[in-house]
Amino acid sequence: MPELPEVQHAADSLGIQIAGARIATVERLDWPRMVETPAPEEFIVRLAGREIRGWGRRAKWILLELDGGWTLALHLRMSGSLTVHPADTEPDRHTHLVLRLTDGRQIFFHDTRKFGRARLLDAAGLAMLNDAHGDEPLSEAFTVERLAGLLRGRQRAIKPLLLDQSLIAGIGNIYADEALWCARIHPLHPAAELSTEAIADLHAGIRAVLRQALANGGSTLRDYRNSYGARGTNQDHFHAYDREGQPCPRCGTMIVKTVVAQRGTHYCPACQRR
DNA sequence: CATTACCTGCAA
DNA sequence: TTGCAGGTAATG
Structure with a gap:
């Protein structure tokens, strides 16, 4: 969760x-x-x-x-x-x-x-x-150059790479989908083949979606509560995750859901093409 | 890299 | 009844 x-x-x-x-x-x-x-x-x-x-x-x-x-x-x-x-x-x-x-x-x-x-x-x-864990994505050390270095030489798809805690720590299924939507990157795009511009957008997207979720107290799909028992509200601000069949907020195309790396994966087939 | 396992509850 | 869920580890 x-x-x-x-x-x-x-x-x-x-x-x-x-x-x-x-x-x-x-x-x-x-x-x-x-x-x-x-x-x-x-x-x-x-x-x-x-x-x-x-x-x-x-x-x-x-x-x-x-x-x-x-x-x-x-x-x-x-x-x-x-x-x-x-x-x-x-x-x-x-x-x-x-x-x-x-x-x-x-x-x-x-x-x-x-x-x-x-x-x-x-x-x-x-x-x-x-x-055992990789970079903290909100740390100063996690620069665009750091991310580029992590992607270099890795032919695997970008989404499972984002979920690999030994490379970047703390991203899970929600924020992987949201960060890729932000950066307009297809979840199956080979990591090593992302352009410099796409990597910069991904870096910004990762940090933006995590910061926004922090500001909203996290996302509560079902179980999550903080230690006072309160729910988060960031689930009301998803762009792609859990939005199958709803319009992409950027281009209006229906968000589709597939399976990538054995995880439910939500993306816009029109504007996540790189 | 893909599949299975670990658990329970809930929606389809 | 089946399939699926925010995660990870252990198998082929």
């Missing part, structure tokens, strides 16, 4: 509520597969008593910086959400991890589809997570 803008909002809305708080206990881990490292029993023991010192985001991971050099990394995958609740709120059946704070409040990791994941990482583990 969540891509960079949604994960950023999830992290910020959570972090602002809980920074400085301390985890008392880990409760209700009824789907232990969600804990990737360390073993669930050790995860529970090590988290107890940790202070939450800060927060951040890397790719689609939410990072809670803890004392003792530990980082709690949380990935929402398709349907996860993190919300903060008073002491007496009962979790529902899709809440698979609860962090009880020493002030009584609870953080719920709610995840209908159970794809979400948690890792408790030391400095080396955090470095590995970092190294």
Whole structure:
């Protein structure tokens, strides 16, 4: 579900509520597969008593910086959400991890589809997570030249390349389609064959769609909520994604939906031709 | 590169 | 009942 803008909002809305708080206990881990490292029993023991010192985001991971050099990394995958609740709120059946704070409040990791994941990482583990991911597309370092370098020599289609987290981190199916619409690029265009001008438009498009989504609190198709339980509104501003059969806002041609890289893919067949 | 798997719920 | 969903990893 969540891509960079949604994960950023999830992290910020959570972090602002809980920074400085301390985890008392880990409760209700009824789907232990969600804990990737360390073993669930050790995860529970090590988290107890940790202070939450800060927060951040890397790719689609939410990072809670803890004392003792530990980082709690949380990935929402398709349907996860993190919300903060008073002491007496009962979790529902899709809440698979609860962090009880020493002030009584609870953080719920709610995840209908159970794809979400948690890792408790030391400095080396955090470095590995970092190294596994590519450029942050909103960073200063992500220049047009950087993007051109990433595309150079790669014959694969541009859309699956945009989804490859090891190259560019944080873009998912929505914002890949939206960025390609912005840049008037066909999702199957070979990455290495994009013109200099098209690459510049793609760079601008990626940043514009992510910034707009951030400004709108992310996109909520179904499950996404920030940590206050609020939906985003960016789904009301899509140009191509989820708009099959509706007119392209630029040229009026019907948006079509196909499958590219095993993902539903929406584009304008008239003005996305390069 | 394509296919399958992981899960549940919802719309067609 | 089937197919599909914002993600990723593990297979041929």
